[in-house]
Every structure is written in structure tokens, then in C-alpha cells.
Amino acid sequence: MLDKLKQINEKLIILYQNDEKNLKKQLIIKKLLEEENCFFKIDIETSYSILKDLNIPDDELRKVYQELIDIDNLKKPTE
Amino acid sequence: MNNYTIDEWLEKEPYLKKLSDSVLFLDKEIIDEYTLDDSKVKGTSTKLLKNLISNSDYYKYVCKLFNDEIEQFQCSYIVLGDVSGNIRLNKREIVERLEVAISNNYLELNDEEMKRFNDLKEHISLKALNNKYFNTLHDYNVDNINFTISFLDIIEFLMEYDSINDYDEYYKEIKLEYFAYGVIDFLKKNKIIDNYLLPDAITNKYQELELGDKIDIEALNQFTETTTSIINDVVIDQELKSEILVNMPDDLSLLEKAIYIYIKMCKLLRYDGEFYAVNQKGEVTKKHEDINHIKNVTLENNEIVCYEFNAIYAKLLSELNINFEINSSFVSDTYGGAHANLLFRVEKFLIEADSVTSILQGDLIRAKLNYPLEGLKCKNINLKTRKEFSNLISKIYKLIAMGDNVEKVEEHETFNDILREYKNVTENEIYLDIDEKLDLLMTKINDSKLIGLDVLSYMLLLRKIIFNSEERKYNIEIAIIRNNEFAPVDKVAMPSAIITINQIDINDVVNNTYYLYNPREPLQYITLNNLRKRFNGGSFEFVDESDKEDRIPGIYSGKGTK
Numbered sequence: 062m063l064d065k066l067k068q069i070n071e072k073l074i075i076l077y078q079n080d081e082k083n084l085k086k087q088l089i090i091k092k093l094l095e096e097e098n099c100f101f102k103i104d105i106e107t108s109y110s111i112l113k114d115l116n117i118p119d120d121e122l123r124k125v126y127q128e129l130i131d132i133d134n135l136k137k138p139t140e
Numbered sequence: 141m142n143n144y145t146i147d148e149w150l151e152k153e154p155y156l157k158k159l160s161d162s163v164l165f166l167d168k169e170i171i172d173e174y175t176l177d178d179s180k181v182k183g184t185s186t187k188l189l190k191n192l193i194s195n196s197d198y199y200k201y202v203c204k205l206f207n208d209e210i211e212q213f214q215c216s217y218i219v220l221g222d223v224s225g226n227i228r229l230n231k232r233e234i235v236e237r238l239e240v241a242i243s244n245n246y247l248e249l250n251d252e253e254m255k256r257f258n259d260l261k262e263h264i265s266l267k268a269l270n271n272k273y274f275n276t277l278h279d280y281n282v283d284n285i286n287f288t289i290s291f292l293d294i295i296e297f298l299m300e301y302d303s304i305n306d307y308d309e310y311y312k313e314i315k316l317e318y319f320a321y322g323v324i325d326f327l328k329k330n331k332i333i334d335n336y337l338l339p340d341a342i343t344n345k346y347q348e349l350e351l352g353d354k355i356d357i358e359a360l361n362q363f364t365e366t367t368t369s370i371i372n373d374v375v376i377d378q379e380l381k382s383e384i385l386v387n388m389p390d391d392l393s394l395l396e397k398a399i400y401i402y403i404k405m406c407k408l409l410r411y412d413g414e415f416y417a418v419n420q421k422g423e424v425t426k427k428h429e430d431i432n433h434i435k436n437v438t439l440e441n442n443e444i445v446c447y448e449f450n451a452i453y454a455k456l457l458s459e460l461n462i463n464f465e466i467n468s469s470f471v472s473d474t475y476g477g478a479h480a481n482l483l484f485r486v487e488k489f490l491i492e493a494d495s496v497t498s499i500l501q502g503d504l505i506r507a508k509l510n511y512p513l514e515g516l517k518c519k520n521i522n523l524k525t526r527k528e529f530s531n532l533i534s535k536i537y538k539l540i541a542m543g544d545n546v547e548k549v550e551e552h553e554t555f556n557d558i559l560r561e562y563k564n565v566t567e568n569e570i571y572l573d574i575d576e577k578l579d580l581l582m583t584k585i586n587d588s589k590l591i592g593l594d595v596l597s598y599m600l601l602l603r604k605i606i607f608n609s610e611e612r613k614y615n616i617e618i619a620i621i622r623n624n625e626f627a628p629v630d631k632v633a634m635p636s637a638i639i640t641i642n643q644i645d646i647n648d649v650v651n652n653t654y655y656l657y658n659p660r661e662p663l664q665y666i667t668l669n670n671l672r673k674r675f676n677g678g679s680f681e682f683v684d685e686s687d688k689e690d691r692i693p694g695i696y697s698g699k700g701t702k
Contacts, residue, residue: 082565089562093555098509102555105577105606110568123576127584130605132598 062128067094069115086114100129149218156218162210164201168217171225179246181237184229186246188215189238193253206231206263230334231264261337269336280322282360287314289322297323301345304354317488320355356488356522363463363485370466374455375435383408383439384456387543392536394460395486395529399536401456402493402516405449406507407540411499412443413592413659414631419622419683423632443592446496447480449504453493454482462486483519489529490519505597510541574615574643577606581616581639582655586662595659596620596637614645619691625679626658634659635683638671638692649694668694 070091077083090111093099100108108129109122117125146165150157156165177185191198192213204210213229229237238257241247249257262268273291280287293312297304297319304311311319327333327346352358384404392400415428427433428445434452437444444452447468454464464484481494494515495503503515518529581602588595603618616639623636637657640646649668656666674680675695682691 086562086565089558089565092558093562096510096555098511099555101509101601101605103559103605104608105572105580106570106608107559107563108605109570109572110566111562113568113570114566123580127580130584130602132588132594132601 062125063094066112066115066129067091070094073115090114100126144218146218149221153221156221156223159223162204162214163223164198164213164215166215166217168219168225171215171217171227174215174227175225181240181246182233184227184233184237186241188227189234189241190247190249192234193238193249193256199256202234202260205234206260230331231260232334232337235261235264235337264336266336266338269332269338273330278322278326280318280325282318282321284364285315285318287318287322289314289319289326291326293319294323294326295342298342298345301348301354317355317357317360320349321357321360324349324357352520352522353524356520356525358520358522358525359485359488359490362490363465363483366458366463366465368466370431371451371455371458373431374451375432376452376455377435377438380408380437380439380442381456389539394462395489395491396532396536397460398457398462398484398486398491399516399533400540402453402495402503403507403513403537403540405453406495406503406513406515408439409437409442409444409449409495409504411496411502411504411593412445413596413635414633415443415445446494449495450480450482450493453495457482457484467492481515488520488525491529492517492519499593505594508594510537513537574611577611578616578641581606582663585657592659593635595657596635599637599639599657614647615643616641617646617691617693620683621692622681622683623658623679624681625674636680638666638680639663640693646693652694654692654694671695 070087073087074084074091077087093103093111096102103111105126108126112122112125113119144152146167150160150165174185174188177187179186181189192202193199198215201210201213201215205213213234214226216223216226218224235257238247239261242249242257276291277288278291278294280289289312297311304316308316310316314322324346332338333343333346348354384401388397388400388404412428415425428448431451434448437448437452447466450466454466457464462484464482466480467483468478468480479496481492484491484493494517497503497515503513505511506513513533516533518526520526520529581599584602585595585599588598599618603612603616607616619638619640621636621638622633624633626634626636636659639655639657641653641655642648642651644651646652652668654666654668654671655663656671657663671680671692672695
């Protein structure tokens with residue numbers, strides 16, 4: 062799931078190249094996503110906010126978040 | 141009260157008589173006068189300074205000092221047979237303070253007194269130092285290497301100190317740090333700084349050397365051998381050992397290998413949940429206190445306690461020829477029975493390794509999450525050495541993380557800065573009500589396939605990220621307890637958890653909802669009455685008695701408690 066978010070983030074970086082405000086936000090998100098367990102260090106509200114900024118639909122936020130904080134996936138190769 | 145005179149005390153108490161060879165005994169009133177004197181030079185009364193030169197009784201002791209018959213000038217009074225009110229001065233302090241007092245006209249000395257002062261000054265001049273030590277040689281043994289340095293070499297080193305770089309490996313063909321060790325040892329052993337008037341240029345260099353800012357000598361002559369024989373009996377499962385060492389690059393330095401092994405061990409081993417649940421007491425501990433049990437620790441059966449981690453780590457360090465010491469709460473060199481960590485040295489680094497600084501949040505958990513380690517520490521005072529060590533940990537941690545397909549191990553401070561930056565730029569306002577959060581927590585706990593203490597640690601972690609501080613105070617509490625009822629047949633007890641939930645305030649126990657979590661089973665709803673019965677009946681216990689008051693509202697605390 063984290064790899065998918067990174068891909069979305071990279072696409073948004075390309076998309077927002079001429080939009081300084083959104084580009085800056087996506088670049089910050091890129092730095093946050095570089096740590097695979099970053100969502101264990103962020104409160105839930107901020108995590109949801111990051112997912113929204115990555116254009117995850119509201120009705121999928123919980124499902125995606127659950128997967129991100131699933132410790133069973135910690136050592137498996139990322140998707 | 142015995143109001144003896146000084147002479148009567150010396151007559152009465154033989155030890156005081158002997159002490160009077162090196163201590164000038166005065167009446168308390170006189171000592172008080174010196175202590176309370178408004179006119180002082182660097183804390184020393186000018187009246188005392190005057191008497192040192194002009195009073196023959198005082199001057200006798202000053203001469204003893206300058207003739208090296210005593211180590212320092214000391215004047216004291218006697219009270220109830222004890223020595224008190226000590227005023228102490230070394231040679232340099234006497235001369236320096238007299239010089240200041242004279243040049244500022246706090247004192248007037250007659251010709252004889254001035255001559256005495258000049259003699260004292262001459263006695264500890266740089267010329268006198270040179271005359272005493274000029275052709276002398278001094279032998280040292282550092283880390284089992286013998287070498288000799290001359291007095292002139294020492295002076296040259298101090299004069300050239302500013303131009304010496306810490307990356308210079310040798311000075312006069314002797315390893316730089318060994319030479320520095322010899323210089324400090326010479327100055328300390330002969331009390332050169334206390335006994336001679338040296339230019340500031342030399343005194344300052346000595347102080348810098350002692351602090352070790354440029355050349356770190358703190359580790360020298362430490363851990364030159366391993367004295368414990370405990371690890372001779374340690375046998376490590378071969379598969380476990382292979383997994384620890386697999387992929388460790390051959391070209392790592394010795395210290396890097398020691399760090400690599402520590403991190404891999406923390407990733408592969410787990411703290412024994414049963415041992416935790418019984419609060420590390422009782423029959424359960426006996427298995428761990430048998431050093432032969434270590435050979436039963438495998439990749440599958442990977443539960444250990446602190447001294448087993450130490451024993452395995454120590455064995456692997458010894459195979460790298462790294463000397464170490466096991467540091468235990470027990471005084472003796474026995475194995476087990478108390479918390480233990482490891483101390484060892486590699487080159488200039490003095491290192492402490494404690495994988496269990498905290499059972500639920502120590503490195504045995506942190507390494508699995510790629511969190512910054514807290515149990516592997518450099519003990520050197522030198523900041524540069526500590527920074528070097530910290531950089532090496534980061535390097536090795538990243539190396540291992542790359543092998544786990546993790547792109548980056550976060551530097552905790554940098555991550556928080558980035559997070560703060562994100563919060564400043566996002567326009568989203570997210571609100572999640574308490575019901576939704578509680579439901580999420582329950583779902584994650586029920587879905588988790590973790591076992592043992594890992595799942596309980598995970599639960600505490602989720603509580604921290606899903607609930608804010610207010611919610612953690614008023615809406616949810618998680619207590620880890622000892623469960624004697626549902627332990628597997630081969631265990632005395634197991635750790636379980638009680639989750640207390642209330643939409644308003646968990647201290648209002650009547651409206652609380654309680655859940656029992658047993659590993660490998662779904663969460664079960666449990667009533668407060670049922671909980672109380674099980675605690676009263678001994679099926680459940682708190683792991684740590686101090687938990688009683690806070691962690692399960694309704695059990696020994698909160699409104700509605702019996």
C-alpha cells in the first residue's frame with residue numbers, strides 16, 4: 062500500500078509542477094513517505110489528512126489507513 | 141562538652157598528634173575569622189596569606205609543603221575529637237594568591253617576608269620545573285604497549301598542541317592518543333599544575349587535553365581483557381547465528397560489525413511474554429537462569445530475557461576478539477537473577493548495550509519498527525566521539541534496512557520537523573469521533589496475527605497514534621495484566637490486556653465498558669463484576685503492583701469502587 066501511495070504522490074508532483082502551493086505540499090508528503098513505518102509516528106487525523114491530500118476518496122480512507130498501520134505487513138516486501 | 145585546648149587534644153588522641161605533622165591546628169575562632177574575612181584573594185583570606193609568610197608556625201608548614209614533606213597546606217580546628225573547618229592550599233595557589241595580594245597592596249611585607257615569598261616563587265618557577273625534570277624519561281604502558289617519553293618531548297607536545305591534528309596518527313613515532321595519555325599522566329602523577337607556576341599557554345593545553353576535546357583518550361587501558369568466563373558455556377543455535385550474521389559485509393570495521401550484530405539480534409529475538417507477565421519472579425525465571433537454555437533459543441523459539449541477550453551478544457563479540465564486561469544489578473559474576481547489560485570497547489569507543497531498557501519500548505521492539513535505538517550508547521564524554529558513533533549506527537541501520545527493502549530509517553528529529561511543516565501547509569480539517577476510533581482499535585486488535593508481548597506492544601502503539609492525549613486520559617485505558625487462568629499448559633502465566641472504554645470519562649466506572657484480550661483469541665467483553673472476581677480470586681494479577689491505582693478504573697480506584 063505504501064508503494065501505491067508513493068506512486069500517487071509522484072504523479073501529483075508531476076501534475077502540480079506549475080502549482081507552487083500544491084507542489085510544496087506533495088514534496089513534503091514525499092519526505093514523510095520515505096519512512097515505511099511513518100504512519101506509526103503520525104496521529105490518525107494527520108494520517109487521514111495525508112491520504113486526502115493524496116486524493117484517496119473519503120469512503121476509502123479508513124480501509125487504506127487500516128492497511129498502513131497493519132504491523133503484520135511490517136517485514137514483507139512492499140507492493 | 142569537652143573544651144580541651146589544642147595541645148590537650150593532641151595529648152589525648154594519638155591520631156590527632158600524628159595528624160599534626162601535616163595539619164596546622166588552630167582555634168575555631170581563628171578559622172572562622174579566615175572563613176568570614178571580607179578581604180580575600182580567590183577565596184583565600186588575606187589575613188591567612190599574610191600569616192603564611194610572617195607567622196613562624198604557619199611558615200613551618202608552608203616549608204614542609206614546598207619541601208614535598210606534605211601534599212598540601214591544611215589548617216583546621218578540632219571539635220569533639222574530629223577535624224573540621226579545613227582550609228587547604230597547594231603550592232601554586234599560595235604563591236599566586238600572595239602575588240595578587242601584594243601587587244594590589246592588600247598586604248605589606250617586610251624585607252624578610254618578601255624574601256620568603258620570592259624563595260617560594262622561585263621554588264615553583266618554570267626554571268625549577270625544568271631543572272628537576274630536564275633529562276628525565278618516563279615509562280608508560282597503554283593497552284599493553286610499552287613506550288617511553290622524555291620530559292622535553294612532553295613540553296614540546298604541549299607547546300605544539302594547537303598545531304596537532306586529531307587525524308595525525310602518530311607523534312614522535314608513538315600513537316598520538318598514547319602520547320597524550322602519557323603527557324596527562326605525567327602532569328597528574330607529579331602534580332605539575334598544582335605545584336608549579338606555568339604559563340597560561342601550558343595550563344590551558346593541559347585542561348583541553350584532560351577534557352579530551354581534540355584527542356579522546358578516555359577508553360585507553362580499559363577493557364584490555366575479558367575477565368568473566370560465563371560465556372565459555374554459551375552455545376548458540378547455528379541457524380540463529382547464521383541469520384544474525386548473514387549479509388554482514390566483510391569490509392565493515394570491527395565496531396560496525398558489533399553494531400550490525402546488535403541490531404540484527406534485536407530484530408530476530410523477542411522478550412519472553414510469560415517472564416514479563418510474572419513480573420520476572422517465581423518458577424518461570426529458573427529456565428532463563430540456566431545458561432544451557434541458550435542453545436534452545438532458535439529462530440522459531442526466539443523468546444529471551446536481558447541476560448540471555450547479553451550472553452549471546454557477548455559470545456559473538458568475543459568471536460570478534462572484542463573485550464567486554466557484563467554489568468549486572470548483582471555484585472557477583474553470576475548469570476541471571478537481575479537486569480544486566482553489556483559494556484565493551486572498540487578502539488576509542490566505550491559502548492553500553494542494553495536491549496531491554498524498557499520491556500515494551502526498548503530496542504527489541506524499536507529495531508523491528510526501524511525506530512531510533514536507545515539501548516546502544518557511546519559512553520565517551522567527548523562529543524565528537526559520540527557523534528561519530530551515532531553516525532555509524534545510522535549507517536549500519538540503513539544498511540540492514542536496505543536488506544529489508546526499507547528505503548530509509550528515520551532520524552526522529554528530522555521527521556518531526558517535516559511533520560510540523562506538513563501541518564502548516566495542509567488545509568484539511570479531519571475530525572474522527574471516539575466511537576470510530578474505538579472501533580478501529582478493536583478491529584486492528586482482532587485482526588492482528590502477532591503473538592505474545594508483540595501484540596501488547598502493538599496495542600499500546602495504536603493507542604498512542606489513534607487517540608489524542610485527552611482521549612487517552614478520559615476515554616481509553618489499556619492495562620497489561622498477568623493471566624493465571626488461560627496460560628498454555630507449559631506456562632505458569634501469560635500476559636493479557638484489559639481495555640477500558642468510556643465515551644465520557646473512564647473514571648465514572650459505572651458506565652465503563654471492559655474488554656479482555658488474550659493472545660490468539662478475539663477480544664471478549666467482560667463485566668466489571670467479573671473482572672473484580674477474577675482479581676480477587678487470583679486468576680488475574682497486576683504485573684507491577686504500582687499499576688493498581690491507575691490502570692483499570694474500577695479495580696481499586698475510580699468512582700463506584702467498593
